[in-house]
Amino acid sequence: MTGKRFWSWLAVTFGGLYFLLPLVGMFDFSMRMQRGAYSFEAYRVVLADPRFQQTFGYSVVLALLTIVLGILIVVPTAYFVRLRFPGLRPIIEFITLLPLVIPPIVIVFGYIRIYNTSSILPLTGSWWGTNILLLFGYVVLSLPYMYRSVDTGLRTIDIASLTEAAQSLGAGWARILTVVILPNVFVSVLSGAFLTFAIVIGEYVFAALLNVNSFGPYMVWMGGNRAYEPSALAVIAFAITWACMGLIQLFTRFSIFSIVRR
Amino acid sequence: MAFLDIQHLEKAFGAMRVVKDFNLGVEKGEFVSFLGPSGCGKTTVLRMVAGFETPTSGAICIEGRNITGLPANRRNIGMVFQAYALFPNLTVEENIGFGLKVAGEGKAATRSRVGEMLELIGLPQLGGRYPFQLSGGQQQRVALARALAPRPQVLLLDEPLSALDAKIRISLREEIRRIQRDLGITTIFVTHDQEEALSMSDRVVVMHQGIADQVGTPFEIYNRPTTRFVAQFVGSLNLLDANVVDAAAGKVLLGDVPVSLNRPLLGRSGERISLAARPEIVTLGRSDGDHVVLAGRIADVHFLGSVIRIRVAVEGGLLSLDTFNQPDRPPPLLGTPVEVSVSHRDLLVLAA
Numbered sequence: 001m002t003g004k005r006f007w008s009w010l011a012v013t014f015g016g017l018y019f020l021l022p023l024v025g026m027f028d029f030s031m032r033m034q035r036g037a038y039s040f041e042a043y044r045v046v047l048a049d050p051r052f053q054q055t056f057g058y059s060v061v062l063a064l065l066t067i068v069l070g071i072l073i074v075v076p077t078a079y080f081v082r083l084r085f086p087g088l089r090p091i092i093e094f095i096t097l098l099p100l101v102i103p104p105i106v107i108v109f110g111y112i113r114i115y116n117t118s119s120i121l122p123l124t125g126s127w128w129g130t131n132i133l134l135l136f137g138y139v140v141l142s143l144p145y146m147y148r149s150v151d152t153g154l155r156t157i158d159i160a161s162l163t164e165a166a167q168s169l170g171a172g173w174a175r176i177l178t179v180v181i182l183p184n185v186f187v188s189v190l191s192g193a194f195l196t197f198a199i200v201i202g203e204y205v206f207a208a209l210l211n212v213n214s215f216g217p218y219m220v221w222m223g224g225n226r227a228y229e230p231s232a233l234a235v236i237a238f239a240i241t242w243a244c245m246g247l248i249q250l251f252t253r254f255s256i257f258s259i260v261r262r
Numbered sequence: 263m264a265f266l267d268i269q270h271l272e273k274a275f276g277a278m279r280v281v282k283d284f285n286l287g288v289e290k291g292e293f294v295s296f297l298g299p300s301g302c303g304k305t306t307v308l309r310m311v312a313g314f315e316t317p318t319s320g321a322i323c324i325e326g327r328n329i330t331g332l333p334a335n336r337r338n339i340g341m342v343f344q345a346y347a348l349f350p351n352l353t354v355e356e357n358i359g360f361g362l363k364v365a366g367e368g369k370a371a372t373r374s375r376v377g378e379m380l381e382l383i384g385l386p387q388l389g390g391r392y393p394f395q396l397s398g399g400q401q402q403r404v405a406l407a408r409a410l411a412p413r414p415q416v417l418l419l420d421e422p423l424s425a426l427d428a429k430i431r432i433s434l435r436e437e438i439r440r441i442q443r444d445l446g447i448t449t450i451f452v453t454h455d456q457e458e459a460l461s462m463s464d465r466v467v468v469m470h471q472g473i474a475d476q477v478g479t480p481f482e483i484y485n486r487p488t489t490r491f492v493a494q495f496v497g498s499l500n501l502l503d504a505n506v507v508d509a510a511a512g513k514v515l516l517g518d519v520p521v522s523l524n525r526p527l528l529g530r531s532g533e534r535i536s537l538a539a540r541p542e543i544v545t546l547g548r549s550d551g552d553h554v555v556l557a558g559r560i561a562d563v564h565f566l567g568s569v570i571r572i573r574v575a576v577e578g579g580l581l582s583l584d585t586f587n588q589p590d591r592p593p594p595l596l597g598t599p600v601e602v603s604v605s606h607r608d609l610l611v612l613a614a
Contacts (some may be wrong), residue, residue, distance in 0.1 A: 169360050
């Protein structure tokens with residue numbers, strides 16, 4: 001082993017330990033609920049908790065709705081900006097990046113000020129209104145990821161020619177978007193969708209301030225009131241996020257459309 | 263009124279007029295090529311016919327119906343693109359059937375039409391493949407079938423052969439022409455390749471700076487060009503500077519050599535003109551009869567196999583001429599004094 005290699009290995013090992021040790025520690029701790037034996041008792045308790053099932057189910061539904069709404073807003077926008085208004089692209093890109101710059105707490109306070117019960121549109125006053133507000137807020141939070149992935153996907157296909165070809169064959173805008181454009185940026189949409197899912201599942205600030213019982217506040221509540229279960233919950237949350245990342249990789253690698261691009 | 267009638271078509275992008283007063287009537291079943299260099303406006307005219315660009319003024323009519331304001335998807339015009347533009351997520355069959363599906367054709371009718379189209383382009387076994395599994399030539403054939411499947415009134419081809427290699431270009435252009443003849447579909451073909459335009463078309467429109475310089479059969483365009491641009495752009499051409507001595511009698515001066523063209527000229531006496539001759543009408547040596555004979559020296563010899571291209575320096579410039587290879591007669595040596603002859607009638611007179 002040469003000296004150069006040694007230092008490379010050392011750097012990689014150090015980096016790996018930095019990220020893995022806390023996780024290993026957390027996993028180890030989550031297994032020690034039963035005295036004197038390793039067990040998945042903490043996981044069993046968490047998974048059996050009806051509040052876990054309720055909040056997790058709620059967050060999953062909300063994440064899926066966020067993805068659907070995000071796709072409906074982002075795909076046509078990114079498509080028409082590329083096709084008709086390429087000059088607007090930097091502006092749109094800047095706007096979609098704003099949620100990364102402005103903290104969620106600022107956004108949600110803005111929402112509460114504008115949509116409170118004494119406003120013209122008192123969304124926070126009803127169950128439906130609050131949920132819609134949360135959904136719209138999550139779509140905004142997911143914009144940077146969704147827009148970037150879709151825009152990158154659109155760059156890899158010749159949307160102008162494909163659009164004109166479809167038009168000359170009689171297709172209208174709805175058909176062009178659903179049959180020609182969307183399937184060809186499907187992998188990009190999926191990677192945006194999985195990132196959105198990961199964000200929405202663990203989101204705390206929006207949900208807590210709008211007083212919604214979603215998975216994020218449940219995890220925080222659990223963290224403040226139990227010993228072993230929060231670690232188990234954190235490991236579960238990590239596993240979900242990793243599964244999302246893994247699925248992105250899987251779809252990107254084995255999709256027939258990604259072969260087209262190569 | 264012609265089947266496809268283009269009247270006073272104009273297109274300006276800001277202050278730049280890219281198409282100027284373009285007029286053309288295309289008969290039903292005719293194959294018309296737009297030929298010209300890049301930026302001459304040929305593709306813009308095609309895109310206006312397709313509905314992808316809106317004319318600044320003018321009208322486009324098909325069978326007497328004005329379609330100028332109609333969106334592209336309601337024109338019933340098929341189009342083949344340079345970059346194929348096949349839908350990557352659909353199979354060959356689905357690509358070809360796309361227009362039929364949009365038109366609301368039944369499943370059985372679509373299947374039979376797609377099969378018919380696959381037979382027409384000679385790829386019946388490739389229906390289940392995706393575009394990325396096909397070669398460039400095959401993709402362009404599928405694009406042609408896709409454009410033809412919904413039975414469009416007019417077919418537009420936007421440089422469909424430009425992205426292909428030389429051998430496939432030739433075979434595909436023959437195939438396109440055969441299919442066009444079989445179906446009798448009115449076709450406009452845009453190209454910058456004169457060989458393609460001359461070999462495929464019923465008529466050629468030579469375009470230059472947004473204007474249709476000349477419209478005619480390939481034979482007319484090649485042999486009787488009406489403008490200097492057409493003469494120079496289509497085929498290769500020898501240009502010799504000359505001065506008109508007597509316009510009525512057709513006498514000009516080529517350097518110091520008097521030449522009689524035996525026909526009245528349009529220019530005035532003393533005016534400078536250009537005499538133009540295609541390489542194949544210039545012959546080496548003195549010919550009998552109605553010929554202009556010029557003396558010169560061999561300046562260049564290119565042996566191309568079946569054809570030998572020779573350049574002769576004469577008064578007024580260089581003359582390029584083509585002779586067929588003859589095994590018993592080697593090409594002339596450089597610097598050899600020779601005489602070349604051109605028939606009076608074949609010499610074109612162009613404004614200088």
